[in-house]
Amino acid sequence: MKLLKFIPFLLLVLAGCTQDPQPSPNIVFIFTDDHTARALSAYGSVVNKTPNLDRIADEGMRFTQCLVTNSICAPSRAVILTGKHSHLNGQLTNGNRFDGAQQTFPKLLQAAGYQTSMIGKWHLQSEPTGFDYWQVLIGQGPYYNPRFLVPGDTVQIEGYTTNIITDLALNWLETQRDPEKPFMLMYQHKAPHREWHPGPDHFELYADENIPEPANLFDDYSNRASPAAEQGMTIARHLNVEDLKLAPPRSMNEEQAAEWEKVYGPRNDEFHEANLEGDDLTRWKYQRYVKEYLRTVAGVDDNVGRMLDYLEEKNLDENTVVIYSSDQGWYIGEHGWYDKRWMYEESLVAPLLVRWPGNVQPGSVNHAMVSNLDFAATFLDLAGVSIPGDMQGKSLKPLFLGETPEDWRTSHYYQYYEYPGYHCVERHYGVRTDRYKLIHFYNREEWELFDLEADPMEMNSVYDDPAYSETQTKLKEELRRLREFYAVPDDERPTGPCIPNERGAPTPRQ
Numbered sequence: 001m002k003l004l005k006f007i008p009f010l011l012l013v014l015a016g017c018t019q020d021p022q023p024s025p026n027i028v029f030i031f032t033d034d035h036t037a038r039a040l041s042a043y044g045s046v047v048n049k050t051p052n053l054d055r056i057a058d059e060g061m062r063f064t065q066c067l068v069t070n071s072i073c074a075p076s077r078a079v080i081l082t083g084k085h086s087h088l089n090g091q092l093t094n095g096n097r098f099d100g101a102q103q104t105f106p107k108l109l110q111a112a113g114y115q116t117s118m119i120g121k122w123h124l125q126s127e128p129t130g131f132d133y134w135q136v137l138i139g140q141g142p143y144y145n146p147r148f149l150v151p152g153d154t155v156q157i158e159g160y161t162t163n164i165i166t167d168l169a170l171n172w173l174e175t176q177r178d179p180e181k182p183f184m185l186m187y188q189h190k191a192p193h194r195e196w197h198p199g200p201d202h203f204e205l206y207a208d209e210n211i212p213e214p215a216n217l218f219d220d221y222s223n224r225a226s227p228a229a230e231q232g233m234t235i236a237r238h239l240n241v242e243d244l245k246l247a248p249p250r251s252m253n254e255e256q257a258a259e260w261e262k263v264y265g266p267r268n269d270e271f272h273e274a275n276l277e278g279d280d281l282t283r284w285k286y287q288r289y290v291k292e293y294l295r296t297v298a299g300v301d302d303n304v305g306r307m308l309d310y311l312e313e314k315n316l317d318e319n320t321v322v323i324y325s326s327d328q329g330w331y332i333g334e335h336g337w338y339d340k341r342w343m344y345e346e347s348l349v350a351p352l353l354v355r356w357p358g359n360v361q362p363g364s365v366n367h368a369m370v371s372n373l374d375f376a377a378t379f380l381d382l383a384g385v386s387i388p389g390d391m392q393g394k395s396l397k398p399l400f401l402g403e404t405p406e407d408w409r410t411s412h413y414y415q416y417y418e419y420p421g422y423h424c425v426e427r428h429y430g431v432r433t434d435r436y437k438l439i440h441f442y443n444r445e446e447w448e449l450f451d452l453e454a455d456p457m458e459m460n461s462v463y464d465d466p467a468y469s470e471t472q473t474k475l476k477e478e479l480r481r482l483r484e485f486y487a488v489p490d491d492e493r494p495t496g497p498c499i500p501n502e503r504g505a506p507t508p509r510q
């Protein structure tokens with residue numbers, strides 16, 4: 001009799017043992033090139049709306065401090081693939097060729113039984129490794145009629161690149177996905193990279209609007225070390241005609257102005273529009289530039305909506321981790337700039353959004369200091385694959401689940417190497433904590449120290465301020481510790497002419 005009483009319990013235990021374990025989640029990594037969080041409405045953008053990207057944040061988690069280790073395109077991609085800083089993965093600058101023979105997270109996922117796919121912008125010179133399927137833009141790729149590299153061949157497709165990359169990704173999911181395996185799809189856009197060609201749906205977007213200017217559009221770079229004033233990435237002086245798609249109105253001398261009056265009559269508003277100079281001309285360029293940039297972002301947003309809709313239609317959304325990020329931040333006029341490279345906040349911080357139904361709390365915000373260095377370890381952890389000891393990042397899976405470890409990092413190491421190079425940004429390394437940032441321009445032996453609480457826009461270095469001497473000492477010690485922890489070698493200190501990207505110079509291809 002006693003045994004009979006036990007039978008229902010035994011059956012329950014057996015049922016529990018034979019139940020399928022939680023299936024490994026699929027991973028869709030949505031990645032863009034040069035998308036600043038300041039042009040994402042989930043981050044409170046004042047210049048645009050991104051309703052589809054916001055869906056990921058609304059249904060998932062938004063990270064406010066995803067800090068890159070080296071704010072430039074190919075190096076960021078290499079950090080993501082390897083989980084190692086640039087000095088260990090070999091991709092110090094865009095000029096290096098990625099060593100695809102080294103350990104990467106796609107290879108490890110593939111070995112663990114994941115179906116892996118890479119579609120869109122790759123930008124690492126060598127061919128992708130670790131993927132069951134890949135179709136990638138050649139180099140930077142154009143905005144229209146792109147040619148793709150596929151194993152052993154190239155194919156050209158007519159149309160707008162952002163739409164086409166989505167078509168290819170959806171087609172792969174529809175026709176090539178193996179339903180017996182979990183998948184990891186890297187769905188990577190060229191947009192909103194320079195030279196910002198919008199798609200046909202967005203030519204007129206913002207046509208009748210004035211986009212707000214950042215408060216430091218006319219930064220004079222005083223109260224800082226010398227490099228910020230000596231770069232080649234200002235909206236005022238360094239955007240070229242190809243960027244602006246229109247020759248800027250030229251300021252007229254008195255003789256030209258008199259000629260204008262002979263033809264058009266007395267000087268009026270039209271005269272002033274045709275005769276822009278100084279700050280007015282910079283404002284004109286800012287509007288031209290930022291509208292084109294935001295139009296390409298709108299193309300990304302629409303297409304991310306297509307991807308999310310597809311996952312829902314196919315009931316793939318429930319067991320798929322959708323992650324959105326970009327290879328670095330970007331300047332939309334802050335400090336008077338476009339481009340990236342600096343350790344200053346706008347280019348240091350990348351957007352990071354994560355949706356994982358049933359696991360990530362919808363609408364949550366995470367302020368922990370995370371990094372693109374962590375992505376590889378995170379993907380492996382999500383898949384239940386052990387994280388190799390030589391990866392330098394940490395898994396974000398506990399953070400996704402709302403459990404930030406108590407010993408989570410409180411400082412971040414950064415280093416930028418591409419000098420001499422486009423835009424003349426000096427090599428620098430530094431440490432960022434929650435409140436402070438110490439930067440060493442080691443080629444010039446110059447330093448900057450910012451108190452981000454008192455000076456969030458980083459307009460005033462307090463490196464020489466005696467009130468911060470103790471802070472400076474502590475940060476230098478932390479910087480030394482991080483360099484040792486990450487095994488950073490002393491860098492060379494190259495000199496030579498940089499490429500300022502003046503009008504008429506070759507168009508940069510970063």
Ligand code: CA
Nearest residue numbers: 033034073327
């Ligand atoms: Ca980039």
